[in-house]
Amino acid sequence: MNRVVDYVLPAAAMVSCLLLSGAARAGAAAPDCVDAPVTAVADGVYVRQGRHAVVFEGSGIANIGFVVGRRCVAVIDTGGSAREGAELLCAVRKLTTLPICYVINTHVHPDHLLGNSAFRKTGAAFVGHRNLPRDLSLLGQTYLQRASAAQGRVLGPDYLVPPDRLVEDGLLLELGGRTLLLQAYDRAHTTSDVTILDDATDTLWSGDLVFLEHVPVLAGSVNGWLRALEALETLSAARVVPGHGPADGPWPDSAAGTRRYLALLRQEIRQWLRDGGDLWDAQRRLGISERDSWEMFDRYHQRNIANAFAELEWE
Amino acid sequence: MLTRACIRTMAMLALFASAAAAWAGTDGDDRWQGGLRAQHFQDRAIVVSKDVIALEAPYRAEDAAIVPLRIRAGFEQSEQRYIKTVTLLIDNNPEPLVGRFHFTPRSGRADLALRVRVNAYSPVRVIAETSDGRLYMDESYVKASGGCSAPIGTDLEAAMRRLGRMKFRVDGPDLEQPLQTQLGVSHPNITGMQMDQLTRMYTPAHYVTRVKVSYEGEVVFRAETDISVSENPNFRFFFIPGREGELLAEVTDNRGKTYSERFRVPTAN
Numbered sequence: 001m002n003r004v005v006d007y008v009l010p011a012a013a014m015v016s017c018l019l020l021s022g023a024a025r026a027g028a029a030a031p032d033c034v035d036a037p038v039t040a041v042a043d044g045v046y047v048r049q050g051r052h053a054v055v056f057e058g059s060g061i062a063n064i065g066f067v068v069g070r071r072c073v074a075v076i077d078t079g080g081s082a083r084e085g086a087e088l089l090c091a092v093r094k095l096t097t098l099p100i101c102y103v104i105n106t107h108v109h110p111d112h113l114l115g116n117s118a119f120r121k122t123g124a125a126f127v128g129h130r131n132l133p134r135d136l137s138l139l140g141q142t143y144l145q146r147a148s149a150a151q152g153r154v155l156g157p158d159y160l161v162p163p164d165r166l167v168e169d170g171l172l173l174e175l176g177g178r179t180l181l182l183q184a185y186d187r188a189h190t191t192s193d194v195t196i197l198d199d200a201t202d203t204l205w206s207g208d209l210v211f212l213e214h215v216p217v218l219a220g221s222v223n224g225w226l227r228a229l230e231a232l233e234t235l236s237a238a239r240v241v242p243g244h245g246p247a248d249g250p251w252p253d254s255a256a257g258t259r260r261y262l263a264l265l266r267q268e269i270r271q272w273l274r275d276g277g278d279l280w281d282a283q284r285r286l287g288i289s290e291r292d293s294w295e296m297f298d299r300y301h302q303r304n305i306a307n308a309f310a311e312l313e314w315e
Numbered sequence: 316m317l318t319r320a321c322i323r324t325m326a327m328l329a330l331f332a333s334a335a336a337a338w339a340g341t342d343g344d345d346r347w348q349g350g351l352r353a354q355h356f357q358d359r360a361i362v363v364s365k366d367v368i369a370l371e372a373p374y375r376a377e378d379a380a381i382v383p384l385r386i387r388a389g390f391e392q393s394e395q396r397y398i399k400t401v402t403l404l405i406d407n408n409p410e411p412l413v414g415r416f417h418f419t420p421r422s423g424r425a426d427l428a429l430r431v432r433v434n435a436y437s438p439v440r441v442i443a444e445t446s447d448g449r450l451y452m453d454e455s456y457v458k459a460s461g462g463c464s465a466p467i468g469t470d471l472e473a474a475m476r477r478l479g480r481m482k483f484r485v486d487g488p489d490l491e492q493p494l495q496t497q498l499g500v501s502h503p504n505i506t507g508m509q510m511d512q513l514t515r516m517y518t519p520a521h522y523v524t525r526v527k528v529s530y531e532g533e534v535v536f537r538a539e540t541d542i543s544v545s546e547n548p549n550f551r552f553f554f555i556p557g558r559e560g561e562l563l564a565e566v567t568d569n570r571g572k573t574y575s576e577r578f579r580v581p582t583a584n
């Protein structure tokens with residue numbers, strides 16, 4: 001199957017079109033814009049910490065931020081709306097006049113990526129997983145409908161900005177004095193997960209491969225996610241910026257909760273399937289020992305079980 | 316300078332204008348009273364009651380591509396009185412009819428469990444027709460979203476490689492009692508609603524339309540199904556074997572392909 005090619009070509013065409021039209025209008029950012037509150041977790045590494053909420057019910061949910069090099073800036077995730085993106089852009093502008101070279105999306109989820117359009121006029125290259133154009137085009141319709149309903153206005157397809165530079169496996173991005181190492185994963189939290197390691201400060205941006213406080217949300221593969229964590233945990237880093245939770249945490253200790261939750265889910269569902277149990281009961285009985293360890297558990301746990309169940313019953 | 320891609324982008328914008336409005340599902344009985352009822356049951360009387368058929372559905376379901384439902388009959392099947400057909404509807408889904416499920420006295424109990432997609436906040440309703448031709452209905456409201464247009468959940472290539480594979484599971488050794496039977500079918504059950512936002516192309520629909528399970532030549536469970544059944548359809552139902560024998564499942568999809576699987580009862584272990 002060569003579907004990816006079919007998706008990538010129009011995606012790239014659309015982005016270059018948008019970039020061209022954007023460049024003509026590009027000007028200096030407003031000096032008195034509203035900026036997102038960011039904290040420096042390491043030298044030149046800034047994070048806007050998210051607040052836990054169900055996607056499209058709240059705003060400012062995911063951890064987003066940016067890394068400032070000597071030559072230029074890389075933004076890592078843009079938030080759940082153009083406004084969130086604009087506030088992050090404003091935070092960049094208040095700290096530096098350096099250009100933004102890259103806007104990196106850690107994965108397809110809307111709380112991380114619907115702020116992209118705010119960066120279109122910066123001339124930045126949008127960077128994402130090789131599967132991101134496909135996933136975004138498949139999910140885009142639903143995202144636009146839900147975001148439109150949440151914002152009370154009709155959002156057109158230009159609200160979505162797919163990547164024009166793809167991470168096939170690994171990719172190095174040079175910011176001047178520091179290099180970002182991007183790594184793409186197979187089906188894990190989603191089907192378009194990318195992690196970013198900043199070599200200057202040994203800061204790992206895990207995207208949603210690592211959750212802290214907020215219960216992990218499974219939209220890819222429980223087996224794949226556990227494999228990804230196994231690979232990720234061998235990586236030496238000083239700290240991690242998780243997709244959700246505090247702005248940063250110690251590495252690799254911060255991965256332990258996500259791994260424990262997923263491993264327990266998998267183990268209990270496999271046993272449940274061997275015993276002939278059905279999904280309805282599984283959703284109400286399995287993994288309950290994790291309930292007090294996580295926020296948002298009651299909103300996402302049952303859906304996690306459904307997704308893991310669907311995967312494991314045919315493994 | 317307007318490139319061809321730019322022109323297409325603008326065309327897409329225009330096309331999109333109506334889409335957001337379609338998002339908000341209707342509350343209450345609008346769709347049911349506004350045609351769904353008449354379409355499926357004309358002006359026949361329908362008794363609203365949990366005594367004959369009862370639906371269990373979760374109140375809330377996030378990213379609702381796999382929502383388990385349970386349907387319970389209020390009495391055991393007998394030659395004198397039994398549930399013939401159970402119709403399952405999700406009012407606000409693009410195609411509200413999930414399926415029609417047919418039972419016989421041999422079913423023992425007209426209970427059913429399955430997994431469905433729920434595309435918007437919607438009433439879910441189950442209507443049973445008993446052997447005397449009467450209709451009974453139970454309903455439940457599910458707050459869910461995006462189940463039909465959600466991308467294909469599991470790895471599509473892997474799913475296509477095992478397309479049509481089936482798994483039976485039959486519980487209980489007593490051949491005179493209704494035995495709980497699970498039939499799992501490996502099939503992506505593509506809705507045709509999964510649109511590529513950039514090309515505006517839809518992944519063509521590919522879904523199970525008919526399920527027939529017979530035991531020693533006699534039909535014990537039969538269903539006509541539509542796109543609201545989740546990927547890898549899974550049905551749990553009952554039947555009374557009465558004697559040792561073989562189950563045969565025959566499953567047909569909308570491309571006219573038929574898949575079959577046999578299973579010995581009682582099970583070896």
Ligand SMILES: [Zn+2]
Nearest residue numbers: 107109189208
């Ligand atoms: Zn996510």
